[in-house]
Amino acid sequence: MSKSVLDRMKHLLSTGEDADVYFLVGDGDEKELVPAHKLILKSASDVFAAMFRFDAKKEKAEFASADCPVEVPDVEAAAFKVMLSFIYTEELNELNGENAMALLYAAKKYNIPGLVNASLQIPISELYSVFFAFAQARLFDLENFANCCLAYIGKNADDLLKSEEFLQIDQTLLCKILECDELQISGEISIWKAALRWADEKCRENGIECSAENRRQMLGPALFKIRFPLFSIEEFSKKIVPFGVLSKDEVIAIYQFNSLPNYHGISDGIFPMPLPTNGRISDRKEGTLLMDIEKVSEFAREAVGNSRHSEKVYINGLPWKIWAKIKTKIGSTDNDKWLGIYLSCAVTKEDLNWRCCVRSATFQIISQKNGPENSIGIICDRLFDNKSTSWGFPNFISFAELMYPSKGFYDKCKDKVTLAIDVILKDEKTEKSILDQSKSRGILLMEIEKVTEFAREIFGCERKSETVHIKGLPWKIWAQIKKKNGDTDNKKWLGIYLLCNAPKEDKNWSCKCSATFRIVSQKNDVLDCKQEFNDCVFDNKKNHSGYANFISFAELINPSKGFYDKSEDKVTLVIDVTVKEAKHYWARYFFPCETDSSDDETDEGHSVVDRMKHLLSTGEDADVYFLVGGGDAKELLQAHKLIMKSASDVFEAMFRFDAKNEKAEFASSNCPVVEVPDVEAAAFKVMLSFIYADDLSGLNGDNAMAVLYAAKKYIIPGLVRRSLKIPISKLRNVFLAFAQARLFDFEDYCNDCLTYIDKNAETLLKSEEFLQIDQKILSENRRQMLGPALFKIRFPLLSSEDFSEKIVPSGILTKNEVTNVEQYHTNPNFCAISNGLLYPLKFPSHERVWAFGIIAMDIEKVSEFAGTRLANYRKSEAVHIGGVAWKMVAHMNTRYEDIADNEMCFYLHCDASKKGRNWSCECSAYFRIVSQKCDGPENGIETHFSNIFDTSDYHFNYCITFAKLMDEDNGLWDKSEDKVTLAIDLMVKETKTDKPEAFEGLFVLM
Missing domain, CATH: 2.60.210.10 (Apoptosis, Tumor Necrosis Factor Receptor Associated Protein 2; Chain A)
Known part of the structure; x- marks a missing residue:
């Protein structure tokens, strides 16, 4: 059970483990029983919280079961499952155009704002029915989504008004659609035909005759949304009047309007005009056509004459398209292909008498870059009719130029170009619309x-x-x-x-x-x-x-x-x-809504993790309590069995009895709690935070080992791994970490701790933490506690005096071992000839080889350093190598008259003041001036020495003139930052002292 919170929630949802509520979802034969968990549902929805509120007051926490489910007949089972998936895991893999509106209904019903917003993100073109989506948007007062649906209906009205889905809408929705100015149709006659189809369908649904009177009754107010005054006299007389849907007064009013357009303004007392007279957007005289030519590279290889068309856009009731065609230029070869661009009026062949005059059409190839401009061509005063359906430029641009990168027209990543035509038609009587x-x-x-x-x-x-x-x-x-x-x-x-x-x-x-x-x-x-x-x-x-x-x-x-x-x-x-x-x-x-195109809920709701954090922090609906810690540090913590069981097999076993208990109460504030005296309260809180929210912000070096203990106790592998990732250098007590690692058999972690202790032994063996090791056990059974480590201590290297005064009295060594070491002091070669004798040497007698180290220092403001006549010093920070503190000291030698001849000397300095009078060491060192150039010497200028350091001679130096140092050809001086970098690679081979500090920590315990 080392999965994340979301993985555990997904497991609960898919298996239904510990489900305490069941829903019978759907209607008729589509019903389905769906298990769930009240705690999860309540955390996501205030509607579910109110639904299950009574449960807390009941003695038995059972509101619904498989035998007595909560019935939800108004939500589709598939949509309900998608909603649960969102609540439990935030996944919406099953959300699509088929179920988006059903899911929107469920999300609004149960007040889940994030799911509402997700449902509204499905492209309208992918929805099962845009008319149903429009109805849902109006039902839930989603104004902007409703406007988007209406805009889509308007753009595709010519096709949508002929669909079967259109016949299923109600009268109110029909009114909203017919009164829309933005319907892109081939003429008002299309609106009339669609309305007539709808009325006939409603007559059939109601089992009545499709008579003129019944049609008028079915249409109701929608009849007065059709713009009959826009019909020509001939069309109105032949295609509208014979149906008898309009009254005589309405027919007379329309005839008189066509004879005198201002008639309706002066005739209120005779035949007032009850019908709208303003034109729709498809009647407007301006519009823009756009077209993306995709896979241009393939298109360019096609045969001459091949073409692509854009989607149609209605302008003045006529359908217009961009027509892109592969052409050749007169006098050029077939390989020299050109892109021809035309404005085409896609009128059906049935109408032989249509005509339209284009005042201007601006052709553009849109630039894909900020720099290059659009390629533009303009045609003016062109007549379109049944014989001349297209005008344009047969050789607008060659494909070679079109796809040339510097021109900026070709989007190479998407392999496309974008064409646009702005069209203005001639009609002096038409005014611009809003x-x-x-x-x-x-x-x-x-x-x-x-x-x-x-x-x-x-x-x-x-x-x-x-x-x-x-x-x-x-x-x-x-x-x-x-x-x-x-x-x-x-x-x-x-x-x-x-x-x-x-x-x-x-x-x-x-x-x-x-x-x-x-x-x-x-x-x-x-x-x-x-x-x-x-x-x-x-x-x-x-x-x-x-x-x-x-x-x-x-x-x-x-x-x-x-x-x-x-x-x-x-x-x-x-x-x-x-x-x-x-x-x-x-x-x-x-443009009242031009920047507001979304109906996103103001409250997005909270993610699964946020809801889990809320449950943890507030303790809402907690059904188990833990008294954690010992002594005065005890603390009462609230939790939820369902969450704890999903994360740990130990908690699962702990609460298993509850499922069999008639009263689903294992612990509460009024009954005995679960006591956990062996885990620190802070560590238990970190564990809960991880279980509920995958949050480890409270994990640090101070509590990492306590958290590790809790994670191992309750078998939470993910928390174990995260606890072990805290850097050892940041742990509060590396000795405790070492002990914990040995307790839980983490061999690699043990070795890491041991390496760190060995590397920092000089400091750690003097620390308070070292003294906190269980000294009573160590004193009673030092030898057993040390185990094999005892035989890693190099007792033969101690002086005879130190061994007699500090080791022998501790009793940690057997008599045979003491005799063995003392004989070694008398005759160091004793071990070589005594393997078969009574007291063979059991302890290592060879000297330790200490670590390699680098001492580095940046000398900044070198030019100032070189110009001073005073004896200036710069010192690096101390670096411990071989148990000794080492520093680098840079010194300016001012013995020459010419500043350029002055030298910078840098020393290797050993702080041996605390090592005793007989301290000494052998070491090797490389002095380096690091190259500042990538193509310069790898290590700059360097020199090497080997030397014995002791209390009488504890430094060595290397010198270089500033003229050579600051010569740019040498690459040693960073002129831009005015600095040089010095380094010493140091290997300490042997250290001897009259204070055996390697054993001081052990001596303290002895």
Whole structure:
């Protein structure tokens, strides 16, 4: 049972172990019995908490069983299981478009905010029924989700209104859909046909005839959401009136509206207009088409003539698409392929008389990088009809250029390019809609006709384009005749400005925008003349921005430049505008929810781990108590059997009797508690935190061994491993750790502790912790406690005096062993010839080999150090090697007149003052100046020596001139940080002293 909290929760859910509540979920033949655990459910939902509250007051904690389950007929079994999976493990692997709305219902019913939000994240396109999702969103007042569903229905209305799911919606939902402006349909006739299908279906469901009267009754208020006034007289007469659904007064009102559109405003007393007359978004005259060409590299290899199409977008009731086609250019080879891009009107072949005029269409290949700009082409005044269904550019760009990395059009990672076409249709009678005005990007187009006459007008004369609303603000192109400073009156310039013609009533309006100005080339081989600005602020004081001298008229109408259409005497100006941060008093009518697209619950709820932490910290519903610790340190701790049993076989066995007990109470605040005197309270708390939440923030060097003991006692392997990962250097008592490791047979950990003790013996054997080892047991049975370690002590190396005064009186050695050591002192070669004698030597007699060490020091501000005339010293920190403290000392030798000849000497210094008068050691050392260059010498300049150190000679030095040290070619000096790095590699071979400190800790106990 060493799994994580989530793994243990998953096990409880899948097996149903210790389940104390059962749910009979579903209706009819779909019912299913599902086990669960009250404690887990209550921690996740206040609805479940209220449901099970009565249980706490009952003597028997049994609210439901397999024989008496809680019935849940209004939730699907599959959705209920997914909800339980989320509550227990936070997993939603089974959440999909088929069950998302059923799960949303369950999540709202039981008030689980996190699950509500997860259900709303399923893409609307993947939902089983967007109409059902819309109904659920309205039921639970999820306004933004409802708007998203409605937007999806609007975008795909032409297909969705023909579906079987549409026929299943109720009248209220039908009204909401039919009154929507955003329905993308091929005409209002499609709305009428869909409504008629729906009414006939409801008549059949109610077992009544599909008569005109019954159809009108079934439709109810939905009939008045259909925009009959938008039909042509001919269409209305042939396709609407014969069904008899409309009254005579309504028919007359529509006929009169078509004859006189303002009729409804002056005829309230005769035949008032009861039906909406505003157009839908599909009737609007502007729109943007987008298309991602995926797997471009494969597309480029296909045959000439192959093509791709975008999804259709309705503009003015007509379906439009982007049509991308592989083409070749005249005179080029078949290998030289070009991308042709067309705007296509995908009208059905049945309608032979349709026609539409495109005022402008701006073709773009969207740049995938911040630097490169979009590739743009513009067509103007093109007539689309049954014979000419597409217009565009057969050789917009070559595939070689399209996929060239520096151009920025090709997304190599996703192997795609993105195309866009902004379309504006001609219709002088149609005004911009509120939805059109809410867009943040738009194209302004202006044709300056009779350019030659305009060029002869006086300075200050101007032309303005029609208004285009972007972000709720009215924008225009403003062209003006200007004069450049220093030019004569005969040289005129064309000034082009972006003008925001906001109402004067609003004094506080403002916005920030970026714009690209273009004079459109009239020739294929000539680029547009272009200028741009970014993040320009417009407000009541500054309502325009642009270029006073964009281009001279002489250059503008020069035929070779390609901007002037001589045959029609005109030029075409375009400004591509992106508006940000628009602020004005009417903005709320245009885009009230543009930044709020989510119905996420304000309270996300808590994760499984958070809920477990809450149970642990509050003790809610605790059903077992532990009195932990001994003496005055006792503490009463609350817990939950279910959680404890899921984590430990020991707790499982401890509480097994409870399941057989009629009263499911093993311990409470009013009955005997479980006493745990051998575990510290702090350690027990850490264990509980790990069991409940996988949290070990309370585990540290002070309590690691106590936690280890608790983890072994209750068999929690994960906690055992984590306890052993605390660095030995951070443990409060390494001797206790060593003892615990031996107790639990952790051989590797024992060795690690022993290595650490050996490495730090000089300090540890003098510590208080060493003195806390159970001295009574050690005194009574020292030899048994030491075991084989006794024969690792090198008694023969002690002086005869120390051995007689400090070892023999302790009684730890047998008489034979004492005799053996004393004979060795008399004759060191005794051991070599006594293997067969009465007293063979049992203890090691060879000298210890001490550790290798490195002493390092950074000399900072070297240039200052070199320039001083004073005797300066720098010292490193002490490093203990061979039981002795070593330091490096750097000293500046100022004996020369020339500073450059001064030397820096560094010494190996041994602090032998406490080692006794007879102290000595043998060592070898490498003095190094570390290279600061990667390609320089590996170790810098180095020198080696071997020497005997004692109380009369305890240092050695190496010197180098500052001129050589700071020579950049040598690579020893880090000029940027003004420092050098010194190092000494030291090997201490032998140490002798008249104070046998290696045995001092043992002597203390003796």
